[in-house]
Amino acid sequence: MKQVFILRGLPGSGKSYYAQSLADELGGVDESQYLICSTDDYFINEQGEYHFDKFKLSQFHNLNLARFINALAQNMPLVIVDNTNIKKWEFIAYSQAAIALGYQVKEVIVGEVKDKSMQHLYAKRNSHNVPLKTISKMAYMFEW
Numbered sequence: 849m850k851q852v853f854i855l856r857g858l859p860g861s862g863k864s865y866y867a868q869s870l871a872d873e874l875g876g877v878d879e880s881q882y883l884i885c886s887t888d889d890y891f892i893n894e895q896g897e898y899h900f901d902k903f904k905l906s907q908f909h910n911l912n913l914a915r916f917i918n919a920l921a922q923n924m925p926l927v928i929v930d931n932t933n934i935k936k937w938e939f940i941a942y943s944q945a946a947i948a949l950g951y952q953v954k955e956v957i958v959g960e961v962k963d964k965s966m967q968h969l970y971a972k973r974n975s976h977n978v979p980l981k982t983i984s985k986m987a988y989m990f991e992w
Contacts, residue, residue: 850952852951855929860978885912890908913941967983967984
């Protein structure tokens with residue numbers, strides 16, 4: 849069965865950890881059996897350092913979607929979308945493409961979105977230095 853998991857959650861909630869754990873469990877050690885699609889990958893330079901550029905965000909989201917669709921077209925058994933996906937419109941193209949190509953789609957909310965104490969924790973532990981104010985705003989905007 850071909851599967852797509854669309855992860856949703858605040859920065860620092862553990863989406864990337866969850867994605868890799870899921871891939872290890874369902875895809876196994878053979879990396880040809882799964883793909884994790886994260887827009888964050890496009891912000892990593894040749895030295896392996898993450899540098900966010902808001903002016904490239906739209907372009908990189910489009911590249912990530914293209915990578916995702918390419919994986920589906922190649923019948924990759926397991927594809928995981930590792931983005932915040934705060935608003936439903938942010939992941940509808942992923943979901944529709946997956947359904948159109950015969951994939952079972954599962955939406956997974958990682959972490960506690962509305963819990964203020966968890967937002968503080970996420971602000972401390974997210975790997976991209978997203979401040980608490982931004983995380984709280986994202987939580988407020990989160991669409992169920």
